[in-house]
Amino acid sequence: MALGCFAVLGLLAFTYQVGAQNVTGLAPKTFLSLPLGSIKPTGWLYDQLMVQTNGLAGHEHDFYDYVADSDWIGGDSYYSDLEEAGSYWFNGLVPTGVLVDDPTIQSQTQAFLDYVLDHQDETGWLGPEVNTTKPRYLWGRYPFFFGAIQMVEANPSLTNRVVSAMYKFVNLANSMLKNGEGLEEWTETRWEDFVITLQWLYDFHPQGQEDMLIETMELLKWTGDPWEDVFEEQYFPKGPVEHLQNPFSVLTWHGVNMAEGLKALPATYRFTHNQSDLDRASEGWDLLFEYHGRPSGIYAADEYLAGLAAVRGTELCLVVETMFSGSYLYQIIGDPKFADRVERIAYNSLPAELTGSMWSRQYLQQQNQIAAKNMTPDPFPEDGPYSNVFGLEPNYPCCTVNHPQGWPKFVTNSFVATADGNSLVQVYLGPFTTNTTLANGNKVTASVDTLYPFSDTVSTTIQADKAFTHYVRIPSWVSNGTIAVNGGAAEPVSPSNGLQAVPIKAGTTKFDLDLPAEITIESRPNNSIAVHRGVLHYAYDISRTQKQLAQNAQESLAVDLEFDAAAPWQYAIDPATLQFNAGTTAGGTLPSPVFDSGLPPFTITAAACPIEWAVAGDTFAASPPEFPDCTGPTVNITLWPYGATKLRIGEFPTFNLSSQST
16 A cells, blocks of 8 residues: 555656645755754753753663663663664763763764664664664664764764765665565654654755655655644544544554654655645644643653543653654744743653652653552553652653653754844743854854743843844743843833844844743643743642662662652642742852752742542542532642642642632
8 A cells, every 4th residue: 555655656756736836855944953062051951951961861871771782882782673772862862962062971972873884784774683683673763863963963074974874774765665664653653753864864965866865755654654634633532542443553642653743744844845734733733732731831641642631641752752843843834832832841841750860750740740659550541550650761761761852952952043044043941052153154152141931031142243133932921021132221022923033233232031921820621720920830849758669780879769748739729819939049040950849949829728639549649629628727838830849739629718718
């Protein structure tokens, strides 16, 4: 069937009818990414990258078998025939090493690249299957290519060697796809990652092979799962899927596949030029978060899509892949809703699933998480009872090797250029610096000084050889924001499509943003609510006890931790009493790490009363009671940024304080 589809496609001969014109080649992106190393984290965000480097991510090569003894570099350790462990690690550690200028990590990733390229066989195959009888599936190569591309961006002297090896592999893959080889169900759903690799070759190193590259893109799409149908409303699941029949591959409803599949249609658009691909991509994004979304910015999939219930889980791999896909969607389509959500995920969901030191991680996080322990029974129909323990590799090891891409790729996508190369665009708000050359040789440096999201003020200083128009994203949650340029009077921001234009003259320009936000209430199932202010979601941080469940024999800091509630958590809150409190920071800096209990400066207080709230099984909260009665006197409780909580209530029942008897 797949080859038949391609035979039909062959009639198109790489040319697509758009309106009255034939269009060939690749459609341009709305925004262009900048090479790895052009953007660096500063301030508290640099510290966050250093916490990751000093934590589990930065030490996996020292002790973790799937990395230290990876079969990608001649060892014998792997956890799946998909062969993704080594390439996942490589994809995340390449940008980590560059962003924090860590010579140890850079030498590790260089050695990884060298070994893989040195052992490419005569057919063009790359990876641990060389000179073995292991099955050769395409998927595991895709994260490796993402890492190799980033290395070329950071070190252009690697270009010829990497590009030559990639073309050898692409020509092989083209032949394999025509013969139905290299495919299994994971490759068939994750084909978009290879398409993006091919488009990088087309954009920067075409070498006269444009037709072959586009043909391979077509082969991948038409031998892969049909994301344009998966994201069609009539087929899209409106709740948990464990009892539903998927009309397509069951793996298209898998949470991580969905996160990666979000890139499929924008990638397809580049070679079809069909606006319908972009429209469906945007519609699918909205459906996903409408029916499975979380106040923390992400969506629920405890293996498969899980609906809206507050105790269903979200996988850490899903978090980092959705961040990467959202950045890609923004660069192709330009709709600020993608950037808004990526920023929410980065400052809420991502840190919530890691301990503050980043030495232990969860497989699944929950909105209402009253314990992190071996749960029997557990609320996850497809995942094990150990899934929400904080540890080295609870449930599955994939998130251990894949999670390091989250923070560094958030940084590397925080600035982009406009399609014409004339302007710089400040996409994500946080402390960054970028150094790049725009069109016509215009050398530009931009430095962003801010504690955002733990501050409402963002100051950007730009040095430019020539005048240009700079753009900065104004998030949708900003209320009465202002901008002041070069010390002038503050004026209301007036963004167009989410972007504020700032005229920059040759020399030095500084502009200051004030981006306040109101407390907002989000309606959730069971008549419960979630609390937001700006990009941050707020939750009740449940005091916890800690018990060590396991310790790695080679690395004493790699531990599995059980957290149990040490205080009551069964509260309803009165939304009318919510008050925001902007605490002060010592010396104008944030604590390190900032995402742990009691550390962020921003809090919200609320009047609350104790209620009856059942525990399901013996370890997780039942759904919030819809119309609870207070069982004791009213108290004030403090809500903290969700990312700093490890046990939490993020979706609350409500009561009306004024109706309570005095």
